[in-house]
Structures are given as structure tokens and as C-alpha cells.
Amino acid sequence: MANNFEEEIKKLVSDITEVPPEKLKPDADFFKDLGVDSLKAIEIVAAFEKKYRVIIPEKDIPNIRSIRQIIEYTKNLK
């Protein structure tokens, strides 16, 4: 299940960043390593919220900078 979730997140991030899923390392920094700008970041957040039916508060968004951090953040939501 955990792996499936990681793969789902990779697919979601890949669709927006246009970086192939196999090249998305869990700790890659969205901004420094993947060329994500603030508008792509909000797209990732909106796609995540839609898929998992959650709301990510605006104050938390700057702290979510990698796939691993998304996964960790999601654990805290449950």
C-alpha cells in the first residue's frame, strides 16, 4: 500500500513537472532539483487535494518540498 501511494504521488508530480516518474527521487527538492516554481507548486497541491479529498492549509505549503515530505504530511492528516 505504501509503495502504491508513493507511486501515485510520483505520477501526480510527474504529470505536472513533466519529469518522468523513474527520475523522481523521494528526497528531490521540488524547487531546487525539479525546477518547480510557485505556480507549479500550487498545481501539485491542488491535484493532491482533489485526488485525496483533503485541504492543505496555505501555511503548510512552503514546508512540503519533496515526495517524501508529501507522504509524511499525509500520515499526519490521518
Next chain:
Amino acid sequence: MNWDKEKIKSILPHREPFLFIDEVIEIEGTERVVAVKNIKNNESFFEGHFPGRPVMPGVLIIEAMAQTSIILYSLSKPEIAKAHPNYYLGKVKAEFISPVYPGNKLIVETNSVKILDYAAIIDAIAKVNDKIVAKANLVFGIKPREIL
């Protein structure tokens, strides 16, 4: 309560001939705004697009959607909007279904997907006579106005 052009101008930085909303006819909290643009027979863009075969350019339908989206943003973030920030369209995924002609009444419906202080994602559709003529997903950024 409908917004007239003066109220619209108090929010939008756009002015004629690049103001593409005539009236706001529906507001549902911070989630949805519906606006109208009456496409006149003598719109300047028809002269060249195209001579003898006037069609509203798709980019201007997107512009009407973007301007309506700013109104929607201003309802979520009134304090930021009041300071008249700069709005930058960042990404658009659009589909054009039918042409828009002189005399058409273009209805632009916008729905909030995600609105933050510095950015917004809005879904929009444009209709003529209840028929959808275009759909788009718009991502735009907001920055405080720089003093020149």
C-alpha cells in the same frame, strides 16, 4: 447584486479596449463568479480577425475568463486585491468548441479550484445561448505592485 463596469474597474487593472467584462451577474460566496461580455459588431479586433469573416479570437475569450477569475480571486482575498497587485497568467489549458461572432452575448462562468495569497487555479467555461463555446483551466500568480 450585479456589478457594473465601474465596480469591475475598481478591481481589475484592465481598461478599454482591453476590458472584456461588461457586468458581473452572479456571485456565489468565494466559489463562483459569472460575468457577461456583450460582443459588439464594431469590436476593433474583428477588423483583422478576419476581414469579411469576423470571429472573436480564442485568446480574447481566455482573457475574458482571466478577468472574471481576478474578480473571483478578489472575493477570496479582498485585502490583497484592494492593494491592486499585478496579476500574471502562468498556465492555461483550454479547449475551444464553437466560434463566437459579433452580436453574441458571452457568458463566462468561473469556479474556484484553489486560491492562495500568491496564486490561484480557476476552472472557467464560456457560453453563448447556453451552449459551451470554450473551457479552460487557468493558473495565475499575484505579486504586490512594484513602485516604479
